[in-house]
Amino acid sequence: MTFPFTVGGFRAAAMNNQMVDHDKSLFRYKDSKELKKLMAQKDSNRGSMNYFFVDTGKYKILFDTGLNASIIKNLEEIGTKPGEIDIICLTHMHPDHVGGLWETVSGEAVPLFPNAMIYVAQEELAANKNSPMVTAYHNKIIAFEPFSPIANGVKSEPAFGHTPGHTVYWVEDSGQKMLIWGDTIHAEIQLQNPEVYLAYDVDPEMAMKSRKNLLERVAGTDTIVAGMHLVYPSVGKILREGKGYKFEPLSRQ
DSSP: OEEEEEETTEEEEEEEEEEEEOOGGGEEOSOHHHHHHHHTSTTTTEEEEEEEEEEOSSOEEEEOOOSSTTHHHHHHHTTOOGGGOOEEEOSOOOHHHHGGGEEEETTEEEESOTTOEEEEEHHHHHTTTTSHHHHHHTTSEEEEOTTOEEETTEEEEEOTTSSTTOEEEEEEETTEEEEEOTTSOOSHHHHHOTTOEETTOSSHHHHHHHHHHHHHHHTTSSOEEEOSSSSTTOEEEEEEETTEEEEEEOOOO
16 A cells, blocks of 8 residues: 655655554553553554655655565556665664565565665665665675664654664755655554553653654654654654644545
């Protein structure tokens, strides 16, 4: 599935692998009774698996690639071929974010995007040196430092905690901003209470601080938020609601 939209004059699209109900046992919180209450709400653990495309006019950029080669079909829906992708920005290197980068042929990892440069935080790459991605793109990987610019209108920002080098990206054109925030939020429950974390956050406290920081900065603003696990269409605005937040998806343009 694809969901076209725009950021200023940039053409963009959200692309979806699948909807998912996260295992409730993965969520953690200091107050077990409160966590149970939150988890009992409808769709509290509902999410999806997404990745994003932006065409700046000069570069065609992917932000993560999803689970597998099904990304090729989604790109076809928006009229783009794998060989046309110039840049791929990784939020982190969990399998559901990098699995669409390569295919295995005769036991070898072969790149699906032969002309793309791969941008990844140096901390994230250091923690994933044995990934097939490194084999497939070894001479096309750019390991960047925190707050590095990627291209005109695109810059990175560290949001460490979920993984050692978890990174978010800001996209801006003609005064309009979009935050592609990776795994800052996995499910509705973390919008209601940002202190809820995941069992596989490598540094839960740091992940919580990153989440709170980003939510506070975008809530109630015109910034478009794009989340890899926000419920599809996975792009929209963040509003304040009570002591927490809620996600308001964009309407199809």
